[in-house]
Amino acid sequence: MPILEVKQLSIAFEQYGKGLRQETLKVIHRLELTMNEGEITAVVGSSGSGKSLLAHAILGILPQNAKVTGEMKYDGQRLTPSLQSVLRGKEIAFIPQSVSYLDPLMKAGRHVRLAVREGKPAEEQRRVFEQYRLPRQAEKLYPFQLSGGMARRVLVSTAVVSKARLVIADEPTPGLDPAAIEETLRWLRELKEDGSAVLLITHDLEAALQVADQVAVLYAGTSVEQAPAADFAGSGEALRHPYSRALWRALPQNDFAPLAGTQPTPRALPPGCLFAPRCSHATAACAQELPEQRAVRGGRVRCIHAT
Ligand SMILES: Nc1ncnc2c1ncn2[C@@H]1O[C@H](COP(=O)(O)OP(=O)(O)OP(=O)(O)O)[C@@H](O)[C@H]1O
Numbered sequence: 001m002p003i004l005e006v007k008q009l010s011i012a013f014e015q016y017g018k019g020l021r022q023e024t025l026k027v028i029h030r031l032e033l034t035m036n037e038g039e040i041t042a043v044v045g046s047s048g049s050g051k052s053l054l055a056h057a058i059l060g061i062l063p064q065n066a067k068v069t070g071e072m073k074y075d076g077q078r079l080t081p082s083l084q085s086v087l088r089g090k091e092i093a094f095i096p097q098s099v100s101y102l103d104p105l106m107k108a109g110r111h112v113r114l115a116v117r118e119g120k121p122a123e124e125q126r127r128v129f130e131q132y133r134l135p136r137q138a139e140k141l142y143p144f145q146l147s148g149g150m151a152r153r154v155l156v157s158t159a160v161v162s163k164a165r166l167v168i169a170d171e172p173t174p175g176l177d178p179a180a181i182e183e184t185l186r187w188l189r190e191l192k193e194d195g196s197a198v199l200l201i202t203h204d205l206e207a208a209l210q211v212a213d214q215v216a217v218l219y220a221g222t223s224v225e226q227a228p229a230a231d232f233a234g235s236g237e238a239l240r241h242p243y244s245r246a247l248w249r250a251l252p253q254n255d256f257a258p259l260a261g262t263q264p265t266p267r268a269l270p271p272g273c274l275f276a277p278r279c280s281h282a283t284a285a286c287a288q289e290l291p292e293q294r295a296v297r298g299g300r301v302r303c304i305h306a307t
Pocket residue numbers: 013025027045046047048049050051052053054063203221265266
């Protein structure tokens with residue numbers, strides 16, 4: 001049984017537009033994701049594709065003005081707001097995109113001790129600090145006194161001591177040098193070896209493929225494909241969606257060929273398939289309606305032409 005299933009997730013924001021008229025901005029459209037126990041699932045997509053909103057929806061930390069529809073299941077149970085609040089920070093751990101999620105008034109050691117679920121908090125915290133090469137004195141430091149590298153280690157330590165079954169890491173490698181990226185990916189692999197399922201959110205497909213078992217590709221607020229990581233190979237012939245193939249081909253070790261055009265914004269979405277305006281295979285039928293995501297060759301794809 002999957003540890004997490006997201007089906008037909010849609011998110012809209014009620015907000016005030018020009019002239020204080022209320023408007024509804026649809027940003028996530030029928031997004032789907034399945035995660036298996038003990039696997040690393042990468043969610044890749046460019047800026048604004050909906051990666052962080054997906055994470056926040058799973059955790060139940062979307063802003064008040066977000067309207068959410070669709071279905072999420074954790075370990076076979078409906079992921080309701082009350083279940084989310086029970087699991088959050090415990091069975092489901094979050095390594096946020098920004099260190100600013102650390103409570104500015106809480107010392108690093110206490111932050112980690114509060115997440116300990118098994119064993120003695122003080123002992124576990126010291127053990128994990130050693131494991132992640134955090135100096136003993138760091139436990140007494142406030143977030144603003146930590147270096148960027150130390151703060152990342154504190155965030156990972158917090159996830160590790162919680163022994164979470166599901167760890168969601170939002171963009172854990174932005175702007176890091178190659179050694180720091182390697183290190184962060186190693187931490188994620190260790191979490192997996194310790195039995196956690198890891199959701200790795202990143203715009204860096206190359207980094208994702210170093211650790212992921214499955215890859216979900218997002219575009220303009222929807223999922224276009226979920227595929228085994230092994231399908232990202234050769235010229236991308238095993239992939240099912242033209243956008244996943246384009247992402248793969250754009251990598252430096254492949255054709256390095258950028259895709260022309262830009263991702264549409266929520267205010268200017270095309271009708272039908274959201275990728276159609278940039279797709280060389282698009283036909284008139286593509287503009288009819290947003291295709292459903294369906295099973296094709298051991299993966300899932302949202303494209304009427306995929307075979
Ligand atoms: N609170 C909000 N109100 C209105 N629109 C929002 C809100 N939060 C996010 N959005 C919009 O939803 C879309 C998806 O945003 P999201 O933060 O999930 O993207 P992302 O894939 O995480 O991007 P990045 O790689 O830059 O972190 C974007 O178009 C964004 O502008």
